[in-house]
Amino acid sequence: MNFDLTTEQLMIRKLVHEFAEEEVAPGVVERDRTKQFPRDIFQKLADIGLMGLPFPEKYGGAGADTISFAIVVEELSRVCGSTGITYSAHISLGGAPLNLFGSEEQKQRYLIPICLGESLGAFGLTEPNAGSDAGGTKTTAQLNNGEFVINGNKCFITNASYAKYIAITAITGEKAGKKEISAIIVPTNAKGFTVRNDYEKMGLHSSNTTELILEDVKVPQDNLLGQQGEGFKQFLITLDGGRIGIGAMAVGIAQGAYEKALAYAKQRQQFGKSLSAFQAIQFKLADMALKIELARNMVYKAAWLKDQGRPFSKEAAMCKLYASEMCMEVTSQAVQIHGGYGYMKDYHVERMMRDAKLLEIGEGTSEIQRMIISRSIGC
Ligand SMILES: Cc1cc2nc3c(=O)[nH]c(=O)nc-3n(C[C@H](O)[C@H](O)[C@H](O)COP(=O)(O)OP(=O)(O)OC[C@H]3O[C@@H](n4cnc5c(N)ncnc54)[C@H](O)[C@@H]3O)c2cc1C
Numbered sequence: 001m002n003f004d005l006t007t008e009q010l011m012i013r014k015l016v017h018e019f020a021e022e023e024v025a026p027g028v029v030e031r032d033r034t035k036q037f038p039r040d041i042f043q044k045l046a047d048i049g050l051m052g053l054p055f056p057e058k059y060g061g062a063g064a065d066t067i068s069f070a071i072v073v074e075e076l077s078r079v080c081g082s083t084g085i086t087y088s089a090h091i092s093l094g095g096a097p098l099n100l101f102g103s104e105e106q107k108q109r110y111l112i113p114i115c116l117g118e119s120l121g122a123f124g125l126t127e128p129n130a131g132s133d134a135g136g137t138k139t140t141a142q143l144n145n146g147e148f149v150i151n152g153n154k155c156f157i158t159n160a161s162y163a164k165y166i167a168i169t170a171i172t173g174e175k176a177g178k179k180e181i182s183a184i185i186v187p188t189n190a191k192g193f194t195v196r197n198d199y200e201k202m203g204l205h206s207s208n209t210t211e212l213i214l215e216d217v218k219v220p221q222d223n224l225l226g227q228q229g230e231g232f233k234q235f236l237i238t239l240d241g242g243r244i245g246i247g248a249m250a251v252g253i254a255q256g257a258y259e260k261a262l263a264y265a266k267q268r269q270q271f272g273k274s275l276s277a278f279q280a281i282q283f284k285l286a287d288m289a290l291k292i293e294l295a296r297n298m299v300y301k302a303a304w305l306k307d308q309g310r311p312f313s314k315e316a317a318m319c320k321l322y323a324s325e326m327c328m329e330v331t332s333q334a335v336q337i338h339g340g341y342g343y344m345k346d347y348h349v350e351r352m353m354r355d356a357k358l359l360e361i362g363e364g365t366s367e368i369q370r371m372i373i374s375r376s377i378g379c
Helices: 007-024 028-034 039-047 066-079 081-101 104-115 231-267 279-307 313-343 349-360 366-376
Strands: 140-144 147-158 165-175 178-187 193-196 209-220
Touching (some): 007 039, 028 349, 039 081, 066 279, 081 165, 081 178, 081 231, 231 313, 279 313
Parallel strands (some): 140 165
Antiparallel strands (some): 165 178
């Protein structure tokens, strides 16, 4: 067993750590306040070749492994959760299904712009009445003279305002009395397609979360992603990979909050001593360091299994569940260590705590992760 990162992984960590400090951290409080999407940051990430990181070089990617992807998400999220989720969704929800299930022609047409950062990647699964129960999809795609005619609504979709194309799931028929769900690639500028960006969120303010309205949207039958009726299976596979991204985000946000809390505890004096001299504070910081380390190892293990081509669904669910709940706890303790200042926006940790909450909800809630783990242990 070897716990060392490779030279390439260490180089990526250093590159992205510096990028995050220099390009992402400045303005993070302001972006949280103004809810402004950081387009310039994603242009710069494209310029340094990170927007297609794990995808094959022939499509403009960098051919890197999943651990490297987790490292990038972690380092971006350490300073800005919104940048972390945008990047994670771009790769694991936007690019990954095209890479896994797309035809050669679809990869040329839709994956290359994602790898080059000309379009952000997005994935439209959730609907107003189909969240955890994603099979409850109501959106329909009726085949008519070689075209799908799509009608329905999607909600809470990350990145769609900046995506040229988006894969969505829809009912394409019925098989043995069961809904047949397929994934279809839809250009966001298609007639009848509206992308609405007006949610008022708790956190992740400078990430893009949208509603999709599809009214008689027509796309060629060739836009079917993979086989007809495989959409449900495809999104389960896609979400397995996405959960590694959410786990990595959680590790990054928690690491950022822990570093702020440690620095503050050393500098803040009460009762004639720095806070870090009190055992109650030392133990909080020790627990934070311990849990972050454990979550990071879980994320890397799930990523490693994926890279080995081995089953990783259980480990992805475990790392997502543990890391997101750990992140909520660590960010809350970071606010606690800052006392009243922690409740103020300038000290960053309250933003991190708000951003952390999404991690227990998106890409399968904590309850759903426990259901996946229960099934995988034979319950
Ligand atoms: C900021 C943000 C970004 C998102 N990005 C995307 C995206 O890019 N693409 C996309 O498709 N979706 C996206 N989502 C949607 C997200 O994946 C869903 O919100 C999530 O899966 C939960 O679905 P729901 O909101 O409908 O909650 P519900 O499914 O209604 O769940 C409500 C509560 O009931 C619990 N619950 C539900 N079923 C069970 C059960 N069987 N047993 C026990 N408890 C249960 C849940 O755990 C939860 O606590 C995003 C959401 C947010 C908030």
